[in-house]
Amino acid sequence: METPRRRVAEEMAISIQIAAVLLLLMTGGAAGRSADDLVEELKSLRSQSPSGVIHLDDRLVSRFLTSVGTPRPYSLLIFFDANQLRSKAELRLPHLHSEFSLLSASFAAHHKDDASTSRIFFCDVEFEESQQSFDLFGVSSVPHVRLVPASTRSLRNSIPMDQSEFSRGAESMAEFLESKAKISLGGAILRPPRVSLRQVLFLLAAILISAPFLIRRILDGDTLIHDQRLWMSLALFVYFFGVSGTMHNIIHNMPMVLPDRSNPDRLIFFYQGSGMQLGAEGFAIGFLYMVVGLVLAFVAHLFVRFRSISAQRGFMLVGMLLAYWAVSKVIYLDNWKTGYSIHSFRPKSWW
Amino acid sequence: MGAKAAENGAKSSSSAPSPPPLKAFFRLKTKQQELLIRVASLALIYVLAFAVRLFSVLRYESMIHEFDPYFNYRTTLFLTRNGFYEFWNWFDSESWYPLGRIIGGTLYPGLMVTAALIYRLLRFLTFAVHIREVCVLTAPFFASNTTIVAYFFGKEIWDSGAGLVAAALIAICPGYISRSVAGSYDNEGVAIFALLFTFYLFVKAVNTGSLAWALASAFGYFYMVSAWGGYVFIINLIPLYVLVLLVTGRYSMRLYVAYNCMYILGMLLAMQIRFVGFQHVQSGEHMAAMGVFFLLQVFYFLDWVKYMLNDKQLFQSFLRITLTFAISVGALALGIGTASGYISPWTGRFYSLLDPTYAKDHIPIIASVSEHQPTAWSSFMFDFHILLFLFPAGLYFCFKRLSDATIFIVMYGLTSMYFAGVMVRLILVAAPAVCLISAIAISATVKNLTSLIRTKGKAPLAVSGKGSSSLKASAKASADQSLPFQHNCAIALLVGAFYLLSRYAIHCTWVTSEAYSSPSIVLAARGAHGGRVIFDDYREAYYWLRQNTPADAKVMSWWDYGYQITAMGNRTVIVDNNTWNNTHIATVGRAMSSYEPEAYEIMQSLDVDYVLVVFGGLTGYSSDDINKFLWMVRIGGGVFPVIKEPDYLVNGEYRVDKGAAPKMLNCLMYKLAYYRFGEMTTEYGKPTGYDRARGVEIGNKDIKLEYLEEAFTTSNWIIRIYKVKPPKNRW
Secondary structure, rough: OOOHHHHHHHHHHHHHHHHHHHHHHHHHHHOOOOOOHHHHHHHHHHOOOOEEEEEHHHHHHHHHOOOOOOOOOOEEEEEEOOHHHOHHHHHHHHHHHHHHHHHHHHHHHHHHHHHHHOOOOEEEOOOOOOOHHHHHHHHOOOOOOEEEEOOOOOOOHOOOOOHHHHOHHHHHHHHHHHHHHHHEEEEEEEOOOOOOHHHHHHHHHHHHHHHHHHHHHHHHOOOOOOHHHHHHHHHHHHHHHHHHHHHHHHHHHOOEEEEHHHHHHHEEOHHHOOOOHHHHHHHHHHHHHHHHHHHHHHHOOOHHOOOOHHHHHHHHHHHHHHHHHHHHHHHHHHHHHHHOOOOOOOOOOHH | OOHHHHHHHHHHHHHHHOOOHHHHHHOOHHHHHHHHHHHHHHHHHHHHHHHOOHHHHHHOOOOOOOOHHHHHHHHHHHHHHHHHHHHHEEOOOOOOOOOOOOOOOOOHHHHHHHHHHHHHHHOOOOOOOOOOHHHHHHHHHHHHHHHHHHHHHHHHOOHHHHHHHHHHHHOOOOHHHHHHOOOOOOHHHHHHHHHHHHHHHHHHHHOOOOHHHHHHHHHHHHHHHHHHHHHHHHHHHHHHHHHHHHHHHOOOOHHHHHHHHHHHHHHHHHHOOOOOOOHHHHHHHHHHHHHHHHHHHHHHHHHHHHHHHHHHHHHHHHHHHHHHHHHHHHHHHHHHHHHOOEEEOOOHHHHHHHHHHHHHHOOOOOOOOHHHOOHHHHHHHHHHHHHHHHHHHHHHHHHHHHHHHHHHHHHHHHHHHHHHHHHHHHHHHHHHHHHHHHHHHHHEEEEHHHHHHOOOOHHHHHHHHOOOOOOHHHHHHHHHOOOHHHHHHHHHEEEEEHHHHHHHHHHHHHHHHHOOOOOOOOEEEEEOOOEEEOOOHHHHHHHHHHOOOOOOOOOOOOHHHHHHHHHOOOEEEEEOOOOOHHHHHHHHHHHOOOOOOHHHHHHOOOOOOOEEEOOOOOOOOOOOHHHHHHHHHHHHHHHHOOOHHHHHOEEEEOOOOOOOOOHHOOOOOHHHHHHHHHOOOOOOOOOOOOEEEOOEOOOOOOOOOEEEEEEOOOOOOOOOEEEEOOOOOOO
């Protein structure tokens, strides 16, 4: 516990020294450029991207941050991204980045022509092309968001956004911005509507036009919806959807599996504890439920139509074994998960 | 005919004359024997359903459970003492201080009126019972009645065998027991009976096309509306069902009669309940029923025109014009109604059922309740056990023998199953449907198997005459002549089925006894030596309030305990479980999550005299106020932005130990819960101030209170009451 903390402290001390030296070296070069030039440059960079997020690399970081004397005429909110980790679902990098872009775009929309547009700029940095900048900020893990206020001299002293603050999306990032940089968003986050107005109108028109034709076919009784099999599979799907706890997974955003903390190569499929479940777990159990029910139905309705007696008998046996296995599996898992051990009550004299 | 016979049988068996001699018994005809067996098993099931729910009385005592039932009990008491009109006009100044609450207009009176009537009836029959006993036993009584309804329902949709199995299943289904044990005097206790009864009557009306059944279903609906807010499920499921029948080309005159009568009369009757009022014509939740009503008229009209017009071509074009016109007019009316505010939009609870993530993001007061959480698979297993396996099979059987009635039960099963996935408490609504559908699977399978066993040696013709209408029986029968092992196989399967059913019975009994019979106002735990330890701290605290505080004292607590404080402590509360005013609750949440001086100002503005907190650190009781505290912050923060959730968290983690957020360690709730706890040794080998509910040593052991003083702490520290000091003398 003690040693890593001390090491971090040492590292920080060293890097602060390095940063100070770097700053000393660079201020000489930067002093020539006026602050307004930098702001203009940032603005032009911003106009190149549709959402207004400026993509920084090592060169730009030194140009706009390290080589500029404090107080800078602007603050930067920087999103640290890593292309190689974007595929890891639990980090939710693409989602967070799009939330960040939304924040940037909404900010631009709410402050079209006022002065605060030049006070804050939204940027992102990619790990592979700008490892130096990551070192400079002391960022070792993503997702990570940092605010560099105008007066911060060392980049390590910039304000990191808490995990809980950015994980709730653009709204909480805006709260962070307001509380730490005193820059208000000036309105709600402007999320693009899921279906645009034109699409809605088009859909409405299509429905209105097709309605009479559809209804006529319905009255005649010949459509897909008169197919019993479709209804039955839909019904079974709803059942599966319900009992496998899919709603639970959607509402609580549960992942399919969890990596084991003690052994990273292994995955945890089943979560012990009754109020919670993982995605794969629910589907597995839902599948087992379905198997037993369907075996029963098939035994009663399909197998009896087979001509061959031995085939009937074989399928019957397989069905019985399958059902037995599935039921005992589910009951075993349920007892394990909830920790209840169910036993019958019998008179004391029986013991 | 069978129903009538069963009713007659029930009458004769209840009087139970001296048993006939054995010889005479055997001389009964087969039909009579069957009837006797059926009635006897129904009577046994009726008793069983009641008896299994008495575990809570056996294990604890005859008392009212949980939170909401205390309000129901208090109002029932008021009703029996002051009469119906006083009750109807009751303005309660003891809750929601200083706002008060109009009780008569903001509750579903069905439960209280039912209990009061039963009480009157018993009094009339000179049984000297206390109203509390009536309240305690209302839910089991109605659960027994539900089994009878389930029998007739099963008979209506399949056959009497399925009805019997359904009655047996629902009598002990844990999903239903969880809310109908003795003492859980809540709306759901009678509402599930009313729900199933309405559905049964409606299906009967659709099957017969009789106005009398439709009228009965309207009255069933009225009773349901008077008893529980869940009536919205009926008023949406029935139109949906009618719509599906229309779409699949099953429109009939029977349907027309049943729905129109039920909808119009049911609506008019429901308007008599003040809490519901004109919602049937004004709220968006009820618009589907109205839309289907008009659609049905259009269908009838078209039928009539088709009958009048002989030209098919002409009819087609007429059809097209009318339908386009009708649909656009309907859409326009709905649009204008919603835009002008005449039709209110959906309420949050309803909306959160359709879009489950809605509540989590927008209405913390709904999302905070544990019974509103989404369901994990283990809860399904816990509440339904093997019924879950049988459900798909039952669905399959229903589809194989599709009729208006089976379509209904399939739709009821599926919609309620979906809703049960969204909220844990709605498993209750799904329970009857799951029992019925599973009963179909069991009954059909067992029937096949037994007929297989019986036909051994007999002519196959006898089988098909046995009444099993499905294909498979005859198919199996024709196949089995050349099968020497068919008989054994069937016996093996039958034994397997009975084994499974007996496991179900064991599971249900066990679950009822261990998990669902706890009153949650008296807590039980296993001691170190395996003996039962009872914590009766809640009642201790409430009686202390009743005996030791001024009669007009105002008590502030989190809303969970409001009903209990008013019912048992007889003191005024600031907020209670009827969460009608979010701002008021948020004010309390804000007080709890502020520093003491700010909290004192809020409490002064609300005239609070006592503050009550629930604390489980000493006993390891985990649903205490510290664990609920984040919800107080969230709800408070939803109205007052000065309260911010991240201030109470450390890296997104909720902690109470040394690493906790400073705001957390000094807020009012933390101080009140842990006041002087730092001096206490709770567990051997652990430092002082070790919180057993969260398993950590607390972070702030030296708590000084400036504006409050400790007034009372119960013997196990579960409830702590503090007195708010009067303002300091300013001179």
